[in-house]
Amino acid sequence: MKRSKMCISKMCISAAALLAIAVSIPMPASAHSFPEEESPKAGQKLGAPPSEVTIKFDAPIEKLFAKLEVTGADGQNLAVGPPQVSDDGILLSIKLGALKPGDYTVKWAVVCIDTHHTNGSYTFTVASGGS
Numbered sequence: 001m002k003r004s005k006m007c008i009s010k011m012c013i014s015a016a017a018l019l020a021i022a023v024s025i026p027m028p029a030s031a032h033s034f035p036e037e038e039s040p041k042a043g044q045k046l047g048a049p050p051s052e053v054t055i056k057f058d059a060p061i062e063k064l065f066a067k068l069e070v071t072g073a074d075g076q077n078l079a080v081g082p083p084q085v086s087d088d089g090i091l092l093s094i095k096l097g098a099l100k101p102g103d104y105t106v107k108w109a110v111v112c113i114d115t116h117h118t119n120g121s122y123t124f125t126v127a128s129g130g131s
Contacts, residue, residue: 033057033112035120042122049099049126053079053106060089065111067119068094070104078104089113101126 037056040046053070068083080095092108104126109119 032116032118033059033061033110034118035108038106038122040124043124045125045127047127050096050124052093052095054091054093055106055108056091057089057110060113061085061092061110062113063089065109066092067107067109068092069107070094070096071107072099072104073102099126101128 034057035055036058039054040050053068055068063085066083066085068079069077070079071077078097078099080097083092083094085092092110102125103123105121105123107119107121109117111117
């Protein structure tokens with residue numbers, strides 16, 4: 001009887017040790033692509049209109065599913081052509097038509113290479129110098 005209690009105790013200690021090791025092993029995290037930098041920056045007030053909007057992501061995005069638009073107060077998309085994704089999948093950009101002074105909203109939606117969807121928006125202002 002004493003021998004089986006010792007075996008059970010050793011098995012419990014071994015199981016606890018294995019559990020502790022398993023929990024401490026780093027597992028790869030599921031990536032989501034979120035903006036690291038924007039140009040123009042969120043909330044930025046510009047003296048001249050930008051010719052494009054660029055967003056740098058912290059993880060690669062799928063080119064096929066990348067969306068980017070810039071709208072004015074009337075809700076009209078002012079982008080010229082489709083959004084472009086860099087070869088490494090980190091930069092999303094779009095060319096803009098001539099922007100007049102006013103507030104603009106940048107809306108983006110991407111799918112990370114691990115299939116997680118993220119989206120967001122931010123605003124910037126053109127103070128003067130627009131055409």
